[in-house]
Amino acid sequence: MTYSVSGLSVVGVIGAGIMGAGIAQVLAASGFQTVLYDTRPEALAKAQADIHARLDRLAEKGQMGAQDAAHAKSRLRIASDLADLAPAGLVIEAIVENLEVKQALFRQLEEVVPETAVLASNTSSLSIAAIGRACRHRQRICGMHFFNPVPLMKLVEVIAGPATRPEVMQLATDLVGRMGKVAVVAKDGPGFLVNLGGRAFYTEALHIEAEGVASPEQIDRIMTAGCGFRMGPFALMDLTGIDVNFPVTGFIHQGHQYDPRLKTAPRHERMFEAGLYGRKVGRGFYDYSEGAAKPAA
Numbered sequence: 536m537t538y539s540v541s542g543l544s545v546v547g548v549i550g551a552g553i554m555g556a557g558i559a560q561v562l563a564a565s566g567f568q569t570v571l572y573d574t575r576p577e578a579l580a581k582a583q584a585d586i587h588a589r590l591d592r593l594a595e596k597g598q599m600g601a602q603d604a605a606h607a608k609s610r611l612r613i614a615s616d617l618a619d620l621a622p623a624g625l626v627i628e629a630i631v632e633n634l635e636v637k638q639a640l641f642r643q644l645e646e647v648v649p650e651t652a653v654l655a656s657n658t659s660s661l662s663i664a665a666i667g668r669a670c671r672h673r674q675r676i677c678g679m680h681f682f683n684p685v686p687l688m689k690l691v692e693v694i695a696g697p698a699t700r701p702e703v704m705q706l707a708t709d710l711v712g713r714m715g716k717v718a719v720v721a722k723d724g725p726g727f728l729v730n731l732g733g734r735a736f737y738t739e740a741l742h743i744e745a746e747g748v749a750s751p752e753q754i755d756r757i758m759t760a761g762c763g764f765r766m767g768p769f770a771l772m773d774l775t776g777i778d779v780n781f782p783v784t785g786f787i788h789q790g791h792q793y794d795p796r797l798k799t800a801p802r803h804e805r806m807f808e809a810g811l812y813g814r815k816v817g818r819g820f821y822d823y824s825e826g827a828a829k830p831a832a
């Protein structure tokens with residue numbers, strides 16, 4: 536078997552949420568027949584409508600040819616049956632950040648795709664080794680960690696598990712290049728590179744807020760106007776989703792032997808438990824019920 540990006544025509548994406556929809560959009564726009572699968576039909580319908588709208592907007596703004604946008608749309612197929620991923624030479628998983636759920640999916644996926652298909656996870660913090668443990672053919676498992684919003688963010692971390700073949704890493708890296716992005720190979724450690732290095736951005740801000748030194752809005756303003764960040768930590772947590780950011784912070788803290796530098800603040804957990812996930816539900820650190828972000832009461 537030769538692993539070559541030029542031989543890759545069909546790519547599968549599992550999970551039609553924030554990340555899966557972004558990855559599928561960029562794949563389809565980069566010339567790949569893209570099959571997007573989710574267990575929830577409403578998530579698939581929303582992802583397809585959002586992708587079409589974003590492609591239309593790019594064409595209207597002249598950032599993409601109208602015909603290219605139409606071709607990208609025609610390359611995207613939504614699927615409500617996992618078996619529809621059978622022709623895929625590479626599949627990127629972007630479902631809920633839960634090891635058991637991901638392992639169960641990879642086990643099922645191996646029954647559907649050929650032995651030669653590469654299986655990648657977009658996990659933010661779970662170990663590629665642990666995901667691969669559920670698989671019979673571990674040499675084809677890798678991490679491909681995209682960043683939100685996928686169409687805009689250039690970086691993708693590519694991660695090998697203990698059994699991943701170099702050709703698989705090469706294919707994943709080449710695919711990232713074909714998607715117009717930049718691949719950086721990262722070690723399979725908790726949080727890889729970016730989420731480990733960037734953890735202090737969130738946890739420091741949460742502790743400063745908990746100590747009553749400044750409000751989320753003040754901290755965000757300081758980090759944007761003062762330090763030149765595009766978004767402050769609280770606005771970014773709301774964009775990522777607290778349902779993702781809170782467990783990811785916990786996995787990284789645990790994975791680094793409960794290093795106190797990586798510990799979050801109690802408010803983070805309370806928001807997770809209350810379902811205040813951020814933009815996707817209309818309320819997180821900010822209130823989005825009227826469109827623009829307002830300080831949450």
Ligand code: NAI
Nearest residue numbers: 550551552553554573574578629630631632658659683775
């Ligand atoms: P999301 O909650 O927006 O979407 C997840 C989707 O997966 C949902 O549509 C859900 O119906 C579907 N799903 C859940 N279980 C499934 C299963 N067994 N089979 C098929 N579909 C299933 O989540 P989001 O934010 O897109 O995150 C997905 C993955 O990407 C997670 O592993 C997360 O850690 C990672 N990630 C998230 C980033 C972010 O900024 N939100 C950034 C980088 C990685």
